[in-house]
Amino acid sequence: MELVMAVAVGILFMLGVYLILSKSLLRVILGTSLLTHGVHLLLLTMAGLKRGAPPLLGGEADAYVDPVPQALILTSIVISFGVTAFFLVLAYRAHQTAPEDDGGGAREGGEMP
């Protein structure tokens, strides 16, 4: 299972980087989004995938899952959603201010879909 996750993370990173390197700002935003999702999966995988029961406190459980990575991912997802939302608004505003060159001229010669 870890191997599958590693490959998935690799593919997400690859697609993310590819999209970030493209010209249109919207693709760049999608790219950053994929990149952060890739890193969340990485966090989950690196901390060890699910083994046994839910995370319990105080119970005499034989097996339990490490709750820390899930708490970390939750925080990280919230942050990445916030930043992505800001990025989208910024791109929209940049498109409004300077529609002729994609998003305020971050890159020359591209178009904003």
Added chain:
Amino acid sequence: MSNLLIMPVLIPLCAAVLLIFLKENQRAQRLVAACASILSLAAALILISRIHRHGIQTLHMGGWAPPFGIVFVGDMLAGLLVLTTALTAAAVLLYSFFTIGPERERNYYYVFFHFLLVGVNGSFLTGDIFNLFVFFEVLLISSYALISLGGTRAQLRETVKYLLINIVSSTLFVAAVAYLYAAVGTLNMAQLSQRIAETGQGGVLNVIALLFLIVFSLKAGLFLFFWLPESYSAPPLAVRALFGALLTKVGLYAVLRTFTLIFAYDPGFTHPWIAVMGAAAMILGGVGAIAYTDIPRILNYNVIISVGFVALGLAAATPDALDGAVFYLMHDMLSKGLMYMLGGIIIMLAGSEKLGDMGGMLRRYPLIGWMFLVLALAVAGIPPLSGFAGKVLIIRGAFEHGMLTLSLIGLASSLLVLYSLIKIFMLAFWRSEPAREYPKVRAKGATAAAAGLLAIVIAMGIGSEIVYEYVAEAGAVMAHPQAYIEAVLKE
């Protein structure tokens, strides 16, 4: 346990929330912002005296003891940086009362200002590497808002780049945290340090250390600074002062903290990287600073030089050099804030950013001119002023460590700093007046704010002995992380 530790985070947070409701009332906004600033200063001073008398302070959130709970740690390094932040922020706040304009004030400028301070102070005080990431994000999101606030075309363009760079570096930060958690199994900095000391810092941990170095260098502008000169030119003057003084320094603090506490056990592998990156930052920053003839770019490249210089102190890692790094970091936050404030006043009075359009300002504005000259001398490290002590300690430490070339680069970078700033002084103030009309602007209030900060810079230089007593305490914790570990993990 000391609840005082949360105050530097809580005061700006409450102020920011309160300020949201005072959108239309300019006077109330300023009053709240000023009160929060004074309270932060008081909290920082009390915190430092407490640390000085009782040792490292810790606060366990919700009563959960580390390593399981979230912990705030106030050692002398964090305390001094919180105090310096409070001083700089107070001066910049006063400066922005006179320069930021009602339009931005009405659009939550002070709110973002205070959220930024939440992030900065939180980064200094947290004792947990994931919370460092969270506080980084708090300050970054506020900084995105501050850069783009106003929505001119240049601002939007630069925000897009700045945002993209920071999203990528934050992604790498989370990846580095994931690897670190997989390798060591904890995120509490003290426990990380303890476990790495037990197992030894082998191959995998060195790779993770370098990943952290890349992440923090991107944020600090240490070698990976390609985004900095343009991004810092876009926002209004007060925001530039805030960024130049605080943002890169948080990244630098993270480098100092991680490489003296967590990844301190294989300096033969990690520290040469820091040294080379610091040297590259000093050389490239120096080239940039002397190459340009517009004030914002000269100042932006000066930020990069000083970041490289602090990295040099860390790379040498002798107790002296670490003391010097702390001293210089404090001096740098104050003086860079002041430099941007004075640079902003010059731009405002001359009505242009280009040095070619200026001249003869010494007769019109003698006070500003002499203030700028004193600042230039302080930044270059001329003895009675604040840059001197830190510089001497760092250079001496580097010589002791046998880093001859790097020490020479460090010394040469001081000359480049002096040259680039004196160039501003010569061209803007000393040269005969150009055949153009200066705009009629008054900058009394902004000058008063700058004068206050200059007084602190001078006082810090003259009172080096007193400051050094506290700085040495911070340096001692960095040189011997055992004290930090014991303070956090003791029962």
